[in-house]
Amino acid sequence: MKKILVTGALGQIGSELVVKMREIYGAENVVATDIRPHETDEYQPGPYEIVDVTDAKGMFEVAKKYQVDAIIHLAALLSATAEAKPLLAWNLNMGGLVNALEVARELRCQLFSPSSIGAFGPSTPKERTPQDTIQRPTTMYGVNKVAGELLCDYYYHKFGVDTRGVRFPGLISYVTPPGGGTTDYAVEIYYEAIRRGRYTSYIAEGTYLDMMYMPDALQAVISLMEADSSKLIHRNAFNVTAMSVAPEDIAAAIKRHIPEFELDFDVDPVRQEIAESWPDSLDTSAAKAEWGFQATYDLEKMTADMLAKLRSKMLEKVN
Ligand code: VAH
Numbered sequence: 001m002k003k004i005l006v007t008g009a010l011g012q013i014g015s016e017l018v019v020k021m022r023e024i025y026g027a028e029n030v031v032a033t034d035i036r037p038h039e040t041d042e043y044q045p046g047p048y049e050i051v052d053v054t055d056a057k058g059m060f061e062v063a064k065k066y067q068v069d070a071i072i073h074l075a076a077l078l079s080a081t082a083e084a085k086p087l088l089a090w091n092l093n094m095g096g097l098v099n100a101l102e103v104a105r106e107l108r109c110q111l112f113s114p115s116s117i118g119a120f121g122p123s124t125p126k127e128r129t130p131q132d133t134i135q136r137p138t139t140m141y142g143v144n145k146v147a148g149e150l151l152c153d154y155y156y157h158k159f160g161v162d163t164r165g166v167r168f169p170g171l172i173s174y175v176t177p178p179g180g181g182t183t184d185y186a187v188e189i190y191y192e193a194i195r196r197g198r199y200t201s202y203i204a205e206g207t208y209l210d211m212m213y214m215p216d217a218l219q220a221v222i223s224l225m226e227a228d229s230s231k232l233i234h235r236n237a238f239n240v241t242a243m244s245v246a247p248e249d250i251a252a253a254i255k256r257h258i259p260e261f262e263l264d265f266d267v268d269p270v271r272q273e274i275a276e277s278w279p280d281s282l283d284t285s286a287a288k289a290e291w292g293f294q295a296t297y298d299l300e301k302m303t304a305d306m307l308a309k310l311r312s313k314m315l316e317k318v319n
Pocket of ligand 1: 116118141168169171182
């Protein structure tokens with residue numbers, strides 16, 4: 001990758017990936033795009049363009065203007081929002097992806113688009129979910145992710161577009177909060193631990209989901225995109241994860257830093273049903289073997305970093 005266009009650059013992943021990529025590839029070589037203008041505190045020095053991913057022509061013109069050779073396509077609706085607005089999710093998630101694939105085909109770019117553990121369903125083996133297994137998701141988000149994986153493989157085999165992707169678990173970060181996801185609780189719990197010393201989880205006790213700290217997610221995108229193409233047996237999309245946790249596990253890790261922290265539950269049936277349809281833990285052996293995936297943050301290390309970074313972020317806001 002030399003010149004990169006990022007869609008959804010103001011989102012939870014995009015806002016941090018743009019910063020990291022600009023450090024590696026140079027600010028001028030990473031074109032951040034999103035559907036709205038950026039706020040001052042969201043802006044990182046470097047090119048910024050308004051791109052609505054459902055506007056194929058607009059996306060093509062920006063990609064051509066900057067002569068990009070890679071597109072990181074992150075703009076999408078997450079699982080809970082997609083379940084509330086299924087047709088909007090289909091049009092945005094699938095329409096946006098087809099447009100990004102067409103731009104990549106016409107301009108001969110690489111394309112990264114994330115899948116998710118949401119691409120699996122209730123009939124998928126829940127423990128150490130294999131790289132190749134049954135994918136019958138029961139959510140619109142999951143349908144979008146499975147269709148997206150198949151579409152990206154199609155563009156690789158049919159048109160030679162260098163498409164690559166990972167199945168992200170829940171992502172935990174302190175820069176830009178997620179919006180509309182089922183795993184958002186795993187971010188909120190840290191903010192509330194500092195703000196109020198307590199958190200009410202909308203996901204039930206004992207509900208195990210794969211999670212990963214944002215630094216590991218960013219490294220996974222870059223490592224996969226820079227990997228030797230000839231070594232890739234799979235492409236769309238690789239299982240990646242760092243930990244399998246339930247809400248009480250995160251609470252116990254927080255209590256080791258904030259002993260008075262309290263967790264209780266008020267389960268949201270919609271997001272609980274989504275979470276229960278997803279695996280408990282993924283097998284990541286294909287990603288390890290084909291491009292050297294390795295997470296570096298476990299629950300303890302992530303919790304220590306999250307609390308420290310959030311404390312200084314909240315202190316900055318006060319001063
Ligand atoms: C969501 N954070 O909750 C996203 C992710 C695995 C979950 O895809 O929808």
